[in-house]
Amino acid sequence: MPYWPVAGALVAVGAGLRVWHWAYGRGLWGDELYVAHNLRERGFVDLLYPLAYSQSAPPGWLWLERFALAVSGPGEQSLRLVPLLFGLALLPLVAYLGYRLLPKVAALAALLLVAVSPFLISYSNQVKQYSAEAFWVTLLVGVGILVHRSAHRLRYLVFWGAATAGATMSALAIPVSAVLATILVVGLVVDRAAGAARWREMARFAVPAPLWLGVVAAVYVWNLRPTRNDTALRDYWLRKQVYPYRDLTDLPATFDWLHSTYKSLAVVPFALWAPALFLVLLVVGAVVCWRRSGWLTVAMLLTPLAIGLGAGALGQYPMTERLALYCVPSCLLLSAFAVSPPTGQIVLGWSRLTAGAALVGVVLVPQVVTDIRAAADPQRAYKQGGGANLADYRGALRYLSxxxxxxxxxxxxxxxxxxxxxxxxxxxGYVRLAEAGACPGETASGLLSGRSRVWVFQATDWDEDDNAEINARLGQGGALSERSFVGARVVRVDLTDGAAAGAGLCLVSPPRSAAVR
Structure with a gap:
């Protein structure tokens, strides 16, 4: 089977799916808007400081986004261009790594799964850094494996150069680089064939490391440490019960957390209907990879997943949903070993190939079905959680204007x-319900006084109980009508009694950048 023509066709399919959603230009939803506000309100230097609204993104990625905004404006396609380019770049990267690491059939299986992965497609079209995380982590894993296999005199410089660039573009690239470097050092130590020369090799490997350490220190001080100290973020992940709910020494609770974590990862970001397949493919692929390529390749391909699970167990990183997207390509490359062509006994080998192909097929079908549905209706594509990412506020605000x-x-x-x-x-003005019947500042009555018509814009993906109560209180002062949109509502009140409408409603200061008229 000719590898590159087939791989090129798969890359084209994956690229077409990603560009289709980018060209559609869905409206920005909540998390994207928070990032977009930071980009629009700040210059390049200011983006080095902690972001507002409990957001976090690598400085290099933010600079690329700010450059795109400066060149093309604050539109959806402009802001999503950088995520799209990283999503597109991942495809030929996986094609090349598969060619170097896997038999042809297995390499094409891995590339196919990456090309049609619903959440890799989705986050190639959102103003978040997750497509960049997937690209850089996959690149580093591939470089680590190829450096171990290479004898080129510049191989260590290539590894540390990629690790240094990755540290500015991907937060997960930092721990991944550190663990990969440790595995490479262990590989040199246990390599008996190297003899006394292995110590010289270790010294050569360590020479470029200080540059990486310097960049990592700067990124940590300016970017990562403030995020780790963000209490709102930590409280949010604790409420979602992403971290173990008891001490790790409580083994039943720890196993329960691991079980729930693997089940959630199977659904998002791996998009599997049967969570058990995630574990089966990974285990079978790891066993075959160990036999064909050795322990070091298995260890490196598992590094991203292991880091996420370890950091989650320690309550340091929420290994869930889109935040686990970075480990998808490396896990798919490892799982693809399950369909490696037979190398031993013919009957046993072909049985394994057939079983592996069946597993990949079972994985592939639901993902393709999801892609077809998403391509047919990009606005409703890839619903997550409560569906907040489906919101499109533009229609409601256009109607209001x-x-x-x-x-x-x-x-x-x-x-x-x-x-x-x-x-x-x-x-x-911005209004909320009075707490305990009183407002700490100004009430809405003064603003409503003398008005005959009031419009209220409400996002409906959060606080719907409060929205309903606000509307009920506004309706006390006149006739109220509503019009619903995707993730939003516009309320019109024709006032006859502004004082009654303002009862129990407080005026609040808008967040920064949301200046009132």
């Missing part, structure tokens, strides 16, 4: 500010 007339009052709820202030029109 068209209906607004001079003298109308525009209000928004605090959780709606990111969409409202990014797409407009400007709000006259």
């Amino acid at each position: 068209e209906q607004w007339r001079e003298g109308d009052l525009v209000l928004a709820t605090p959780v709606s500010w990111n969409g409202q202030s990014y797409y407009g029109p400007p709000a006259d």
Whole structure:
């Protein structure tokens, strides 16, 4: 079977799926909007400081995004160009690594699974760094394996150069680089054939490391440490019960956490209908890889997954959903060893090949089905969690802009500010329910006084109970009507009694950048 023509066709399919969603230009949803606000409000230097709104992204990736915004403006396709390019670059990278590491059939199986992976496609089209994480981690794993196999005199410089560049573009590239370097050193130590020369090899390997250490120290101080100290983020992940809920010495609780974690990873980001397949493919692939390529290759391909699980067990990294996307390509490369052509007994070998192909087929079918549905309706593509990532505030805000007339009052709820202030029109104020019947500052009554028509923009992916109560209280002062959109609602109130409508509603200061009219 000719490898590169088939691989080229698979790369084209994967690229086409990614470009299709990018060209569609879905509206920015909540997390994307938080990043977009930071990019629009800050220059290159300011992006080195901790981001607002409990967001975090590598400085190099932020600079690329800021450059795209400066060149092409704050539109959806401009902001998603960098994630798209990393998503596209991953495809030929996997094709090359598969060619170097795997038999042809297995390499094509890995490339196929990466090409049609629903969440690799999805996050190649979101203003988040996860496609860059997947690319850089996969690149580093591949470079580590190839450096071990190579005798080129510049191989160590290549490894540390890739690790240094990756540290600026991917937070996960830092621990992955450290573990890969440790594995390479262990490989030199246990390599008896190297003899006394192995110590010279270790010295040569260590010479470029200080540059990487310097960049990592700077990234940690300016970028990673503030994120680790963000209490809002930590509380959020604790509420989602991502970390072990008891001490690791409680073995039943620890096994329960591992079981729930692997099941959640099988669904997102691996997109498997049967979670057991995730473990079966990984174990079978690891066994075959060990026999064909040795322990070091297995260790390096498992490094991203092991780091995520270890950091999750220690409560340091939320190994879940999109934050685990970085380990998908390396795990798929390892799993592809399950369909390696037979090398031993003919009957046993072909039985293994057939079983492995069946497993890959079972994995492939639901992913292709998901891709077809997503391509047919990109707006509803790849729903996660409660579906917040499906929201498109543009329709609601466009409608509000068209209906607004001079003298109308525009209000928004605090959780709606990111969409409202990014797409407009400007709000006259932000309102929330009074706590214990009182407002710490100004009430909404004064702002409503003398108005005949009020508009309220509400994001409906959060705080729907509060939204309903706000609408009920506004309706006390006049006739209320609602119009729903994808992830948003526009409420119109024709006031007859502004004081009654404002009862129990507080005016609150908008977040930074959400200036009122």
